[in-house]
Amino acid sequence: MGLRWYHYVLWAAFIGGMFVLPEFVSRGTLRTLIFANFLAIFAISWDALSGRTGYISFGHTFLIGIGAYTTAILTKRFGVPVEVSIPLAVIATMIGGLIVLLPALRIRGSYFALVTLAMMELIYQLVQVIRPDLTGGTRGMSGLPTLTRGAANGYYMSVSLMLAIALSTWLLMRTRLGTALWAIGMNEDAVAGSGLSPTRLKMIAFLTSAFIAGLGGAVYIHYLGSIAPRALFDINFVFTIIVAALIGGAGTIVGPIIGAFFLTFLLEYLRPWLPGAERYMVYAGLALILYMVQPKGLASLVTDAAARLRRAP
């Protein structure tokens, strides 16, 4: 995998830094950090599916929602303990990932983006109508069992999950698999021509993404303690995830994390000036400018600067 000493140092510093952070910040900031962690998980998940392979998903919350609703229904309606329901939710989401894979076998580019958008709208409408006694209908469900109490515990849980996912995805993408996924994004026919099976590679990417989305969604719901269809299957939620991944830098692992933290804190710091939803205007405007200036994201700005420093000693 070509691991170098500075990889270990950087990861150790990053993980250590994240774990001592609660000693220095207020509890309000801690809650913001928790949301940033979850957003980072979702952004990594989106990136695993779309960032490398180029199959842009505009309905990623389809997967997150499956995970979230599975565990919510199991715990609330059937009294299944959380320890059992979260793994079941992850499995359900991976089945959902296979459903997303089906159209990707036949269509490419814009059409794939459209079908994912349609899937999200479909599940949003179905959740409200079909068996509202199970799903809670339009209003969703509240009073779900929560995993942790207090901001500090919630932070440690979310940050451990985020770091574990980030590290394992990073290792996975350093293998030849990651390279092959990049190649699919560049030229799928060439990948098939080199004797690799694009279908199998895409399946691995989609299942990885679904695994992360399901795990993140399920834990997120058990952190919030409530679930509502419009909060999940919302194009604005998808937008936040995509923008986090892209602003940070698609196709990297640090990128989505940087993007998620940057965006969450941007929204938080805008709050004193713009208390309402208008904050998103600044957010989207900034995202648009950043994206037009550097489509590869903040991570590449950082690496470019580092390369320039190294060249001019």
Added chain:
Amino acid sequence: MLQVLIQGLLLSGLYALIAVGFTLIFSVGRVLNLAYGAYLLIGGYVYFHFAQTLGLPKFAGVALAGIFGCAMGVLKYQLLVKPLKGNHVAIEISSLILAVFLQYAVVFAFGDSSKILLPIIPGVERVAGAAIPYSNLFAAIASWIILIALWAYVRFTHMGRAMQAVSMDAKGAAISGIDANRVNMTTWAISGTLGAIAGVFFASYTQLYPGMWVAPLIVAVAVVIVGGIGSIMGTLLVAHIIGFLEVLTSSLIAPELRGVFTMVLIIAILVLRPQGLLGREEL
């Protein structure tokens, strides 16, 4: 039954108008304009501001909405689509970001709450127990007139034929001396105008609120996918299929399910016949 027929016809006319601007861009520029829904949003709010808040004549309001939409289409082409040089993924993503930006710009300017548009033409006609507001009737008739005019434009004018040429084969069109840049810009301008005018009608059909751009975008997407690219008549036909499907679902099964079959149709068509029902063989 008559009621379903009339409602279906009215809704389908509106859907055809909504979808045709989107199809146009998709056929000529091969770009998925996810900000298309935002044209409808802006059109609706421009009309609301000028005709209802400032009290200008209503048709001036519709015309101003069209002008704003046209300007937005041109601006978007110049500032976003051209610099990205045919990188489709980048254009689609920046369109989505732009749409969300415009949604919250509207929140910033007009507030979060939904507004009710006064009907363009007040009054209600009763046919077979169904109340048909004159403004819906007007919207449907106007949609038909606009669509026929557009069809004639694409069919018979030089610019329209150039659009067809670019949509079929951009390289071949360039070799024949067609300025693709001008064709594209005209297409974006027309698409923006149509979107904004459709937005006025759509907003008076439902209501005006900052999140209203998603539903018409999905309709436009559905029409393009099911109909296939490059056909105004195909757009018209599929808009009727989808319009009637929605009206039938909501009157026979349940109003909440009205969009479900549209989505199922999209997914089924994409998986089974990706080039659409009437579109050219191409992906």
